[in-house]
Amino acid sequence: MLDLDFSADRLDAANIIGGGWCAATQGAVIEVENPADETVIGTVPDSSAEDAARAVEAARRAQPGWAAVPAVERGRAVRKLAGLIAERSEDLARLITREQGKPIGQARGEVGATVGFLEYASENARRIEGDIIASDNRDEEIHIRRHPYGVVVGLTAWNYPAALAARKLGPALVAGNAFVLLAHEITPFSGLFIAALAEQAGIPPGVVNVVSGRGPIVGQALVEHPGTGMITMTGSNRAGREIFRTAADGMKVLRLELGGKAPFIVLEDADIDRAVAAAVTARYTNCGQICTCNERMYLHRDIADEFLEKFVAASRALTIGDPMTDPGIGPKVSGTEVAKVKSIVDAAVAAGAEVLLEGGPLTEGPYAKGHWYAPTVLSLANNDSPVIAQEVFGPVVPAVRVDDFDHALQLANDTEYGLSAYIFTQDHRRLMQTPYRLNFGEIYVNRANGEQFQAFHNGWGHSGLGGEDGKYGFDGYLRKQALYMNWA
Incomplete structure (x- = not known):
């Protein structure tokens, strides 16, 4: 044996x-x-x-x-x-x-x-x-x-x-x-x-x-x-x-x-507190190292400021530390992964991204050993950024303001990936349209990620x-x- x-x-x-x-x-x-x-x-x-x-x-x-x-x-x-x-x-x-x-x-x-x-x-x-x-x-x-x-x-x-x-x-x-x-x-x-x-x-x-x-x-x-x-x-x-x-x-x-590059869509009629809680879970669980993670947020202009204020506050409040003490965020899996995430963020900032929450690598004090990266939130004007195109696989998320449902779907579908997507709205008509117009194999409606055993975990496209x-x-x-x- x-x-x-x-x-x-x-x-x-x-x-x-x-x-x-x-x-x-x-x-x-x-x-x-x-x-x-x-x-x-x-x-x-x-x-x-x-x-x-x-x-x-x-x-x-x-x-x-x-x-x-x-x-x-x-x-x-x-x-x-x-x-x-x-x-x-x-x-x-x-x-x-x-x-x-x-x-x-x-x-x-x-x-x-x-x-x-x-x-x-x-x-x-x-x-x-x-x-x-x-x-x-x-x-x-x-x-x-x-x-x-x-x-x-x-x-x-x-x-x-x-x-x-x-x-x-x-x-x-x-x-x-x-x-x-x-x-x-x-x-x-x-x-x-x-x-x-x-x-x-x-x-x-x-x-x-x-x-x-x-x-x-x-x-x-x-x-x-x-x-x-x-x-x-x-x-x-x-x-x-x-x-x-x-x-x-x-x-x-x-x-x-x-891989995945899941869009997280929040429309003007969404339950904002519920959407923020789901966005935090879907971005930071396992230090963002999940293929279904919230990789890019598309927020209706009418609620974007309120959402981002609450999301940034929740991100800042997460504890980072020894994973055996069950913090909010543990380490990245390797130094190579930390360097990859940092390079994507640096390229996004160089291309004009606004930093709403500056996290980045942690290397001093209790973080002198290990592979640590603090939550980082960016604001972008459009999809023209490396952080939108590349799978980050870490505790970094960009946000883009959108004009309406159609604009959100247009930007969400602008990717070679097609694994998972999120949408938050109370409009039944929009929800009925979503599976026909959002080109992803797995869609989470008004909830965070987490597939179930009896369902089907299925990627489209690349x-x-x-x-x-x-x-x-x-x-x-x-x-x-x-x-x-x-x-x-």
Whole structure:
């Protein structure tokens, strides 16, 4: 049985391949840093393409036996895995905070989502359905059947390392696939934690495998491997394009959830206090490191001053500090991320943005160690700014005044992204028009972000392909087969 004390002060973990712990073939390791104080909390293998191939081959060997297990039994095993995670929820929450930096309360919320994704997936075990269609021929029926792809490769982002792994792992396993997870090199331990419990849940060795390492090496090898049947990835638009190109030669099936640039529209009839509270939550949760975050605000001129006064005050009031004390905002995940956000803000200010709240990098006193960035609010005249075009992925938000509903929609749709959007209004006619005119796969009406397990998390445009969650997401882990049954 796999075992590792994930609550230890230091974790020196290995890959999980074929049910056992495995070091990288070349022996190299990656140091994992705590974003709050830059201490090294452990190491994981710096794996190679050879290690990736070993993981895929282990999954290929295990998958036929797993697919032969009745779906309801596969579902029970996934539900048991959810229960085992729930029993150790505080261990996983603290692990998430240590490697990713989100406040402990938010990390506990991520663990709850991790359990929920697996529980929902388990409920789909009795929903693998086909069709029988009448044939044009005598003595014949057409059966539409659903089958697993075989080996599913999961590539996840660092911002929600446990929840994103579970979001993909659960439906893949219930559908009868084996799974190989690339544990992101910044936040690898959460995925290893989940996989280490799989055998205790009754999931056979080799069905769940985890390889840590760098995306350009290990990720590319997993995508290119001829044994990989499907790739599901959450990450940046740039990485998604690279995976799309790499997968093309092998005609691999892709599900890509990429970046977002969510507009936050507040019209003149909105409940201002409710909109401000939602805007704060949707911008600053996880230090703004969520693909559905409030990335740009479009405010009707009649209410813009009142909204911004309250929003800036609420932003200034947020506490920043040690994530284990559950502040309003924890650290950014890395120094590279801090530098990226600063460069976007500097470019926006140079292009004429007005600074309503000057935050920026924090580097002194209690912030001398770690990767800290204080909330920053900008006011812009229009969409012609780098901070409007680029995904910030941090606690920075620009605001633009708009003349009316049509003007707001015009500016909101002026982007290559199409993941999430927000609108606040009490006008029923506008709300009925919104899904036809706002070009995003997920729209939040009069509320903050936070998708639900039974819905569908789906990006349009350059924000991705496919989608996750609910019955539509689960169906994506099964391929269809047409069987012509002739008994003449």
